[in-house]
Amino acid sequence: MHLQFFAAILLALPGTALAETPIPNLPNQSDASGSGPVIREIRLTSSEMDALRVAIERCWNVGSLSTEAQRVAVEIGMIIGADGRPVASSIELLSFSDGSDSAVRQAYEAARRAILRCGSQGLPVPARADLEGSHITFGFHAAEAEFDQAAPAAGKADPRAVAACQKEATGFMEVAACLPHAHVAVLTLDAFSRIYPPEAFELKETCLRINKTLAGGATCVTAAISTAVTLQSHLPDGTDLDDPLFSSISSPQDESKLNAEISDARRDFPDQPLWGLIRYSPFKR
Numbered sequence: 621m622h623l624q625f626f627a628a629i630l631l632a633l634p635g636t637a638l639a640e641t642p643i644p645n646l647p648n649q650s651d652a653s654g655s656g657p658v659i660r661e662i663r664l665t666s667s668e669m670d671a672l673r674v675a676i677e678r679c680w681n682v683g684s685l686s687t688e689a690q691r692v693a694v695e696i697g698m699i700i701g702a703d704g705r706p707v708a709s710s711i712e713l714l715s716f717s718d719g720s721d722s723a724v725r726q727a728y729e730a731a732r733r734a735i736l737r738c739g740s741q742g743l744p745v746p747a748r749a750d751l752e753g754s755h756i757t758f759g760f761h762a763a764e765a766e767f768d769q770a771a772p773a774a775g776k777a778d779p780r781a782v783a784a785c786q787k788e789a790t791g792f793m794e795v796a797a798c799l800p801h802a803h804v805a806v807l808t809l810d811a812f813s814r815i816y817p818p819e820a821f822e823l824k825e826t827c828l829r830i831n832k833t834l835a836g837g838a839t840c841v842t843a844a845i846s847t848a849v850t851l852q853s854h855l856p857d858g859t860d861l862d863d864p865l866f867s868s869i870s871s872p873q874d875e876s877k878l879n880a881e882i883s884d885a886r887r888d889f890p891d892q893p894l895w896g897l898i899r900y901s902p903f904k905r
Contacts, residue, residue: 671744672758679738680760681730681884689726692719693761696731700756704742706735708814714757729877731760733884736814737807740778777803777888784834798835800889801898804882805838811881812841819868827903836900844903845869845878 682690694717699710713728735758781802782795788802789795812824827840852870861867886895 675744676734676738676758678888679884680734681880681887684880684883685726685730686723688719688723689730691717692723692727693717693759694724694727694731695757695759696728696735697757698735700743704739704744706739706743708736711735717761727760729880731758733881734760737881737884740810778806781806781834788833798833800886800892801835801895802833803888804885804895805835807885808838808842808878808882809834811878815874815877815881817868819864822865823869823903826905830901830903833898833900835898839898839900840903842878842882843900845875849875 695714697710697712697714699707701707711732713724716724716727719727777799781799784802784806785795785798789798809824809828813821823844824837824841827844828834828837831837831840848866848870849872851866853872855861886892
């Protein structure tokens, strides 16, 4: 699959600030009020744009989009840090083509996940001294993407997953069996920290403490969330369990976001025959 992609780097001039919109209020397509920061554009060369496209496209999960969302083109803006990593809180929806709010949000969330996942180790931003803290824009349009008939390319495992498997496993055969699950676990726990409020972090800390493996810790987290969401659906309206942890993890919307991140992470190992058979200790206080 090739990403229908356009990019330009916009550098905010000193004394300006860029809006932080992690979950956007959808802008008006024709809104060009100019109320934002004063910026100057730094053009990317075709080779620089290709490098960014290649770095991001493998994390762009078009298959997760509805038919309507695939027809929506979105333009995403973000700030790039000095280490080449995107600043999560700066990612914002700049513009979009025709589509319902739900379709636009779905297209935006898929693009945001692609940027965060593939940018977690740093993006190949041009090595120019004046680009630190720069603002960069990307265009995502699934309907214009070209799909290869070959199987999806495997992604590189997160270094933290490799390190965990080296500690947990003995020999390369065990590392090979461990790595897909550890990779997904790392990205699951990263997504958990982004999606859920601080009140939920007790769950992650406890699950990692009581489980011997990284994959077991992540499974403990997702299983507790699933239990909380199911329980919430059965409670009468207005019921309060007086449990801040339960309240912080019982949102079905947040669970859907986390499951989408997990689905994206699994795409890095397309040859993995089976997911989910992880031995773990369930959460308990």
